[in-house]
Amino acid sequence: MKIGIIGLGDVGSGIARKLAAAGYEVKVNNRKQPDELALKAKELGATPATLEEVVKDVDIIFICVPAIAIPLLPKDFLKNVPPDVIIVETTNYYPFRDGGIEELEKGKVESVWVAEQLGRPVIKAFNELPAYALEHLGKAKGEDGRIAIAVSGDDEKAKQIVSRLINDTGFDAVDAGSISESWRHQPGTPAYCTELNAAELKKALAEAVKEKSSSTREFAINKIIKSNPPPSHEEIVKLHRSLFTENAQKS
């Protein structure tokens, strides 16, 4: 299976490295000059590609750029991509970083907005797991304490394929429903940044309250931004767990 990844920050790089190590053919793209992109691609075990090349002749395209960058992607960059190519997006909306995006401020589901911007259906996955965990906390299938990742989307076959990829990166996959339900793993929900196993994640997804998520997201990110020194990965997960009674007991 061939993979194209756009955006090589912490999450895009983590996905690229894990999938390349699992034997997938991975092409990558960011905004850097070709020589810098080539170095990064080599480090990840991937092939550097222009935006045109990264979406060509692949089975799955990962879009791993911040929400603010989604409308800035060239309008027609997916125009020659066949409809059966799966688009996975990892975006989390943070107003302090992404600016106020009016529709998201009004409560539009983030992946629904991304799909509208791209003019293509998307699968949401890998968004609620911190990049640190993606890089360091994967485990073999069946091992105790394996962390799970939520997958949302309207195409059941595509979700199954993405779930297999998740498994290959060292995590269990949990079906979180349709794309309109994908708010259940956006920032400010019990699933977000809490590193749960499959049973815990299913419960967290079911217990999410949409109306509370943006205020909870803001509370958490303000604490993180104001922390001096910056919080460790463990402290960030502990903070997110502490926002929800059930998960607080795990911290």
Ligand SMILES: NC(=O)c1ccc[n+]([C@@H]2O[C@H](COP(=O)([O-])OP(=O)(O)OC[C@H]3O[C@@H](n4cnc5c(N)ncnc54)[C@H](OP(=O)(O)O)[C@@H]3O)[C@@H](O)[C@H]2O)c1
């Ligand atoms: N970091 C995490 O732990 C994590 C985990 C899950 C989900 N997410 C979400 O995933 C998204 C990406 O997160 P991140 O932390 O990886 O972001 P990041 O570190 O800021 O990296 C963003 C990447 O996107 C690239 N980019 C931006 N605009 C682009 C464009 N127009 N065309 C091509 N590439 C472009 C940047 O390119 P350059 O390198 O060339 O600047 C950079 O490689 C965010 O919405 C974030 O909330 C993050």
